[in-house]
Amino acid sequence: MAKTQLLIADDEPDLLAELNPLLERAGFAVLTVLDGEQALKAIDINHPDLIVLDVLMPHMDGREVLRQLRQQGNWTPVILLTQIGTPTERALSLQEGADDYLNKPFEPLELVARIQAVLRRSQHENLPLNSFRLICSEKLLLDRQTRRAFWDGRDLMLSARAFGVLEYLMLNNQEIITRERLLDQVWGWSSPIGTRAVDTRINEIRKSLEDDPEKPQFIETVIGSGYRYLKGVSGQK
Amino acid sequence: MSKSVSHRLILALLPLFLGILFVFLIKSNLFENYVVLGHFHVDLIALCLLISCILSLCFVIIILTQSKKKSDQDRKIAHEREIQSLERQRFMYRLDHEMKNPLTTIRLGITNLQDRQVNDPDETETLNRIGYQAQRLQTLVEDMRRLADLDEASMDIEDNSLADILEEAVTQSRSLPGRDQSSVQLTVQEVPWPLAPIRGDRDLLVIAFRNLIENALKFSESSGQIEVRATEDNHRILVEVADSGRGIPPEDLQYIGTELYRAKNAQDQPGSGLGLAMVKRIVELHHGRIEINSRLGQGTVARVVLPMKVS
Numbered sequence: 001m002a003k004t005q006l007l008i009a010d011d012e013p014d015l016l017a018e019l020n021p022l023l024e025r026a027g028f029a030v031l032t033v034l035d036g037e038q039a040l041k042a043i044d045i046n047h048p049d050l051i052v053l054d055v056l057m058p059h060m061d062g063r064e065v066l067r068q069l070r071q072q073g074n075w076t077p078v079i080l081l082t083q084i085g086t087p088t089e090r091a092l093s094l095q096e097g098a099d100d101y102l103n104k105p106f107e108p109l110e111l112v113a114r115i116q117a118v119l120r121r122s123q124h125e126n127l128p129l130n131s132f133r134l135i136c137s138e139k140l141l142l143d144r145q146t147r148r149a150f151w152d153g154r155d156l157m158l159s160a161r162a163f164g165v166l167e168y169l170m171l172n173n174q175e176i177i178t179r180e181r182l183l184d185q186v187w188g189w190s191s192p193i194g195t196r197a198v199d200t201r202i203n204e205i206r207k208s209l210e211d212d213p214e215k216p217q218f219i220e221t222v223i224g225s226g227y228r229y230l231k232g233v234s235g236q237k
Numbered sequence: 238m239s240k241s242v243s244h245r246l247i248l249a250l251l252p253l254f255l256g257i258l259f260v261f262l263i264k265s266n267l268f269e270n271y272v273v274l275g276h277f278h279v280d281l282i283a284l285c286l287l288i289s290c291i292l293s294l295c296f297v298i299i300i301l302t303q304s305k306k307k308s309d310q311d312r313k314i315a316h317e318r319e320i321q322s323l324e325r326q327r328f329m330y331r332l333d334h335e336m337k338n339p340l341t342t343i344r345l346g347i348t349n350l351q352d353r354q355v356n357d358p359d360e361t362e363t364l365n366r367i368g369y370q371a372q373r374l375q376t377l378v379e380d381m382r383r384l385a386d387l388d389e390a391s392m393d394i395e396d397n398s399l400a401d402i403l404e405e406a407v408t409q410s411r412s413l414p415g416r417d418q419s420s421v422q423l424t425v426q427e428v429p430w431p432l433a434p435i436r437g438d439r440d441l442l443v444i445a446f447r448n449l450i451e452n453a454l455k456f457s458e459s460s461g462q463i464e465v466r467a468t469e470d471n472h473r474i475l476v477e478v479a480d481s482g483r484g485i486p487p488e489d490l491q492y493i494g495t496e497l498y499r500a501k502n503a504q505d506q507p508g509s510g511l512g513l514a515m516v517k518r519i520v521e522l523h524h525g526r527i528e529i530n531s532r533l534g535q536g537t538v539a540r541v542v543l544p545m546k547v548s
Contacts, residue, residue, distance in 0.1 A: 107344070
């Protein structure tokens with residue numbers, strides 16, 4: 001079987017030089033480019049299986065590359081390397097059709113894990129869940145633009161962070177998500193906030209879904225690891 | 238119009254009132270209603286009213302021009318402060334941004350070296366140290382960035398039980414190495430009525446109180462007693478974190494809470510000098526304030542005053 005082909009675009013040559021061997025050791029074939037225009041050309045010629053885009057690049061930034069790709073109907077999985085970790089910034093990246101995003105500076109092995117997870121997901125999804133405004137799972141419906149969750153049409157009145165946690169778990173359904181990752185993704189900063197903050201939000205979600213943690217239907221606690229959304233999730237246009 | 242200005246305006250009208258009073262006295266025939274000025278007999282009532290009116294008018298004009306000058310000045314100062322804080326925020330963003338790529342590259346390089354098949358034990362140790370320090374640098378940059386970022390838009394506001402928040406802050410501060418929770422005593426007012434819920438961002442408040450408790454722990458002997466007390470005081474909520482630790486030197490006290498500032502006698506403890514700046518910012522975002530009282534060698538008490546939710 002041919003190796004999975006990755007395309008990495010970042011304007012920092014030193015960073016690419018260090019990233020390359022790491023990803024090759026993880027079993028990928030890696031192609032690197034230094035700006036957005038080169039990235040679009042390389043995608044046209046090489047058809048990579050997954051693209052990692054730095055957001056801030058000269059000539060054409062990562063967001064613009066992503067927009068153009070999606071407009072062309074190209075749904076190759078994309079991971080954005082974001083510079084600014086504000087939640088609004090993250091929400092924006094997702095709505096533009098990124099499959100995942102990672103804040104610089106990232107834990108090197110975390111990038112490998114994310115690439116693998118996105119590849120796994122993309123094998124059985126035609127369009128990434130991230131590209132939908134509405135995602136649903138049985139009677140549960142999330143409107144990702146207005147940031148509201150509904151059960152059978154009734155507004156669950158979740159707090160902003162509880163919504164963020166539920167959204168992230170649903171987007172990554174069937175996968176174990178650590179508390180640290182949820183903090184990083186939803187709160188945008190992990191160091192001074194304890195992981196208990198995540199548990200508080202999970203309790204809030206469970207209460208509103210009437211989900212019994214002993215016999216969970218929706219969110220399972222994986223002891224020593226984190227949480228997992230158990231049901232299937234689909235997107236609605 | 239400010240209160241002091243309206244008070245002064247009333248004072249300025251005093252000559253007018255006195256004049257009117259005098260008119261009444263004349264009317265009730267206490268004085269003759271004329272006064273001789275050279276060759277003229279002048280109507281005293283008219284003279285009285287004229288003088289008092291002119292005096293009051295002068296005072297009013299003086300006061301109003303002064304207060305306008307002052308409010309213009311205030312506005313200018315507030316504007317300058319706003320620009321300063323914006324510039325500081327922009328500076329933090331640039332710094333943060335410029336440090337991200339180098340830090341990412343350093344961490345990738347360290348991982349690559351650590352992943353080599355053959356490693357010299359000495360080298361491994363050095364690598365671990367570099368890795369640890371890179372991580373520290375990253376945390377510092379992140380914290381500085383968060384501090385610059387912290388504003389009302391990023392808050393998740395709801396009603397919270399202060400007892401829950403403080404309990405969590407105490408539990409979290411237990412993770413500080415070498416400090417068990419037994420030395421922290423938490424009292425939350427229950428009598429004559431329990432504390433009202435507090436409106437704000439739960440996670441931010443936990444960070445603030447945890448920081449205060451951790452500071453108290455860090456600068457006390459391991460046998461020292463820490464008290465965390467929450468009470469209601471005159472429609473406000475008062476939270477005190479008190480320790481019997483080493484205290485803060487008086488000359489350092491005014492700088493406490495300034496980013497990256499660390500007191501002279503605090504250098505032996507780990508910390509970035511950002512903790513209290515963060516606490517201050519969080520408290521301000523909740524429309525509260527913080528005071529720190531300290532006696533060198535006796536201890537420190539941090540007092541956080543938060544507005545109570547108006548029900």
